Amino acid sequence: MTATSAAPLTPAVRVQPGTPFRLADIDPANTEPFPLKKKLDKRLEELREQLSDYQENLYAEHRQSLLLVFQAIDTGGKDGTIRNLLTGVNPAGVEVTSFKTPSSEELNHDFLWRIHPHTPGRGHIGVFNRSHYEDVLVTRVHGLIEPHTWQQRYQDITNFEQLLTRNGTRVLKFFLHISKDEQARRLQARLDNPKKRWKFEPGDLVERKLWDAYQVAFQEALAATATPECPWYVIPANNKRARDLAIAEIVVAALADMNPQPPAATFDVAAQVIE
Amino acid sequence: MTATSAAPLTPAVRVQPGTPFRLADIDPANTEPFPLKKKLDKRLEELREQLSDYQENLYAEHRQSLLLVFQAIDTGGKDGTIRNLLTGVNPAGVEVTSFKTPSSEELNHDFLWRIHPHTPGRGHIGVFNRSHYEDVLVTRVHGLIEPHTWQQRYQDITNFEQLLTRNGTRVLKFFLHISKDEQARRLQARLDNPKKRWKFEPGDLVERKLWDAYQVAFQEALAATATPECPWYVIPANNKRARDLAIAEIVVAALADMNPQPPAATFDVAAQVIE
Numbered sequence: 001m002t003a004t005s006a007a008p009l010t011p012a013v014r015v016q017p018g019t020p021f022r023l024a025d026i027d028p029a030n031t032e033p034f035p036l037k038k039k040l041d042k043r044l045e046e047l048r049e050q051l052s053d054y055q056e057n058l059y060a061e062h063r064q065s066l067l068l069v070f071q072a073i074d075t076g077g078k079d080g081t082i083r084n085l086l087t088g089v090n091p092a093g094v095e096v097t098s099f100k101t102p103s104s105e106e107l108n109h110d111f112l113w114r115i116h117p118h119t120p121g122r123g124h125i126g127v128f129n130r131s132h133y134e135d136v137l138v139t140r141v142h143g144l145i146e147p148h149t150w151q152q153r154y155q156d157i158t159n160f161e162q163l164l165t166r167n168g169t170r171v172l173k174f175f176l177h178i179s180k181d182e183q184a185r186r187l188q189a190r191l192d193n194p195k196k197r198w199k200f201e202p203g204d205l206v207e208r209k210l211w212d213a214y215q216v217a218f219q220e221a222l223a224a225t226a227t228p229e230c231p232w233y234v235i236p237a238n239n240k241r242a243r244d245l246a247i248a249e250i251v252v253a254a255l256a257d258m259n260p261q262p263p264a265a266t267f268d269v270a271a272q273v274i275e
Numbered sequence: 276m277t278a279t280s281a282a283p284l285t286p287a288v289r290v291q292p293g294t295p296f297r298l299a300d301i302d303p304a305n306t307e308p309f310p311l312k313k314k315l316d317k318r319l320e321e322l323r324e325q326l327s328d329y330q331e332n333l334y335a336e337h338r339q340s341l342l343l344v345f346q347a348i349d350t351g352g353k354d355g356t357i358r359n360l361l362t363g364v365n366p367a368g369v370e371v372t373s374f375k376t377p378s379s380e381e382l383n384h385d386f387l388w389r390i391h392p393h394t395p396g397r398g399h400i401g402v403f404n405r406s407h408y409e410d411v412l413v414t415r416v417h418g419l420i421e422p423h424t425w426q427q428r429y430q431d432i433t434n435f436e437q438l439l440t441r442n443g444t445r446v447l448k449f450f451l452h453i454s455k456d457e458q459a460r461r462l463q464a465r466l467d468n469p470k471k472r473w474k475f476e477p478g479d480l481v482e483r484k485l486w487d488a489y490q491v492a493f494q495e496a497l498a499a500t501a502t503p504e505c506p507w508y509v510i511p512a513n514n515k516r517a518r519d520l521a522i523a524e525i526v527v528a529a530l531a532d533m534n535p536q537p538p539a540a541t542f543d544v545a546a547q548v549i550e
């Protein structure tokens with residue numbers, strides 16, 4: 001395995017830029033080195049509070065922004081992860097965009113045309129539930145594009161994320177990694193539970209048959225588009241609590257590194273008399 | 276001079292990718308090798324008809340698109356050029372976008388964020404009156420950005436235009452090259468003619484004082500962003516008729532090369548009985 005553990009200490013694996021690796025070598029059920037459940041909940045609560053504080057400073061500073069990209073196989077847990085990470089953060093500073101099947105108008109343009117307008121402005125956190133990566137995953141697995149096209153798109157993606165980075169946007173990308181057995185359990189739960197049934201569609205079973213092709217497409221795309229500035233993290237995601245904590249650790253560490261600061265007063269504070 | 280004449284035969288000069296050149300070496304008043312006025316008008320009329328036909332085929336084919344970028348010093352003739360080139364073409368297939376001073380919302384994002392949504396979709400002709408190049412010109416001349424920023428932006432621009440090209444968009448870029456004396460005449464005409472006075476603003480005289488800095492910024496930007504796929508043309512533009520013809524020749528030659536074709540019938544034409 002050529003990917004390395006992320007700092008801070010989590011079960012997450014940071015993909016090494018340009019270096020092939022195998023998803024099969026990363027255990028989706030791993031929760032090491034996380035401690036037991038009780039301590040884990042407490043830590044997650046701490047991180048959520050820190051995240052909320054950082055968001056406020058990011059907004060006040062109005063200089064940098066943060067983009068979180070979430071990709072996964074069906075049932076991988078994107079919706080739940082985003083909810084658990086960001087509930088409690090001021091929604092005025094967060095925009096979540098869920099990218100669906102492209103419209104005919106979107107298909108009339110390059111694959112980044114529909115993405116670009118949703119990138120976060122200064123002071124904001126942008127969250128992509130699916131993203132521009134769909135165009136090197138779904139399209140590839142279904143044979144809609146040729147190898148030279150997805151190779152070009154890897155480069156286009158890297159260039160695009162570099163543009164964002166140069167403009168002060170920190171880009172973090174997360175692949176929620178579940179096992180095929182875990183997907184079976186989750187699909188069955190969606191069928192069995194009337195409240196969850198709206199998330200199921202028969203097409204999910206067609207996609208499930210393409211499991212191996214998706215694993216290959218993911219691991220190649222991650223290796224090709226992980227850069228020192230815009231890392232990919234593989235998050236073992238069978239265990240939802242460990243998944244959420246792993247992501248929260250990485251996001252908070254990135255914000256700590258960005259170190260957003262409210263601007264200093266441009267006036268003499270002491271001289272302001274409020275009558 | 277390291278730029279070469281464009282084929283077809285026009286006074287236009289195609290900038291050589293990555294090769295420095297001096298705008299001062301290109302005569303803004305040149306109309307060679309164009310013939311006399313009368314023949315010139317006739318040729319322009321022919322080209323307009325061809326352009327109209329090509330646009331219809333481009334629209335029917337719904338596969339490729341064309342992006343024309345116009346940049347110039349103030350009074351360089353962008354508005355007139357666009358009007359003279361495209362009047363007579365079906366406006367349903369053409370979108371002209373005039374980029375003004377960025378809004379505060381636009382400034383909250385990377386410099387291509389406001390540009391990308393206006394790139395032409397399949398079957399369409401997009402025309403930029405000013406463009407993403409403003410962000411390596413005005414900002415540079417007014418000292419708002421550092422050299423490393425405009426160097427990065429040259430690369431971002433090249434990457435962006437490559438993305439468009441890969442998606443089937445032909446990108447042609449025109450710098451309308453006038454002399455400083457010609458600008459003086461045109462500014463005076465705007466002041467003297469009440470019908471044209473709305474196009475004048477006192478700030479134009481401030482920009483005129485920066486003439487030399489603009490010439491340097493233009494020639495460096497053109498050399499850095501001319502590529503074999505996305506060429507820059509310097510158009511001698513003191514003479515408006517020669518300017519229009521030079522551009523029309525290049526646009527029509529590009530469309531001829533793109534060779535858009537209406538799709539073949541997907542049904543048996545002879546078998547269709549209209550009662």
